[in-house]
Amino acid sequence: MPEYRFSKFDESEQFSPQSADELFDQLTEYMMQYGDEVLDQLEDWEETNPEVLEMLMKQGLIDKDSEGKYVVTPKGIKRVEMKSLEELFNVGRKGQIGKHDTEFRGAGETRHEESKPYEYGDPISDLNMHETLKNAIMRQGGGSPVQIAEDDLVVHESEYQSNCATVLLVDMSGSMGRWGKYAQAKKVAFALQSLVRGRYQGDFLQIVGFYTYAAALSEKQLMNSAPKQVSLFDPRVRLRINIDNPPAFVPEHFTNIHAGLQFARRTLKRQPAQNKQIIVITDGEPTAHIEGRDIMLIYPPSQQTEAITLAEAKRCAQEGINVSSFALIEDYFYLELMNFVEKMAMVTGGISAHCKADNLGSVVIDSFVNGRKKRRT
DSSP: OOOOOOOOOOSSSOOOOOOHHHHHHHHHHHHHHHTTHHHHTHHHHHHHOHHHHHHHHHTTSEEEOTTSOEEEOHHHHHHHHHHHHHHHHTTTTHHHHOSOEEEEEEEEEEEEEEEEEOOTTOOGGGBOHHHHHHHHHHHHTSOSSOOOOGGGOEEEEEEEEOOEEEEEEEEOSGGGGSTTHHHHHHHHHHHHHHHHHHTOTTOEEEEEEESSSEEEEOHHHHHHOOOOOOOOOOSSEEEEEESSSOOSOOOOOSOOHHHHHHHHHHHHHTOOOSEEEEEEEESSOOOEEEETTEEEEEESOOHHHHHHHHHHHHHHHHTTEEEEEEEEOOSGGGHHHHHHHHHHHHHHTOEEEEEOGGGHHHHHHHHHHHTTOOOOO
């Protein structure tokens, strides 16, 4: 597992220029874990390494916003997405991934060698001209011109391909800052965005970060995001935070899976897709939940928070949403987390898995592709 560390360049080591793309890739590797804190360091480069900044800006990978702060451009974000997809799924797998195929035959993009007689409503674009002409010639007994009758028409069978609405819930709690876990989770999010943009253009995908609260993340916000810093070190915590009138200080490093699931369910309710799913990536048991207009922060994790979170997960399933949860496990201390995601799978009828951060990409992509096998009527 890579450790991500960076510090101000002190000129003790000789700087060797690289291509803008290579330089940008290294820069964004650190951004995967630390977010826009890395971009803040670029201001120091204006004096020490201006040629580096000029190279990156000339390639359109970074720029300055209206406030004079360095930002990653849309071109840069697209490169991050493609690199994430290549790294996590080796691109060679893309041919195996296919579309969101289902077991139902019908109008779709995947043609099969098998054919069937034309039925009213079948798209003419699926017409199998070879078999159609063959039928006409056999019926006519040869000769020309060949007269095609309606009974001669044959169309390719095609596989029904559903669109899908997905919400990816990414844990942003304080513990995600360890062992490069958040960096890997962000790469998964960027890879899914690239996959949807390139191969599943009819799909809806929303990335949501959950911590003490839950919030949707745009591509730019995801790029700049980092785990919430631990700001409360008491061994036991029980706080009630009013959402409408919060105090000046609110510790944000808690794990509010309940808020994430609520946000995801309400988001998916507005989507017309037949298939809907929630994918949860977390490294900890829930330590926060919502009661009315209050957020309850409870540590160590409580049965109360677990029960309310599981009830929300069950409600998602009852509304026809597929729920998959993935626990990032780095050592044997995570037994209770494994138990929790298994309970999530039990109450939702979904799936759960545990893995190390380095293996996260493959298990999430499989869930993303296979999570919409059912055609709803």
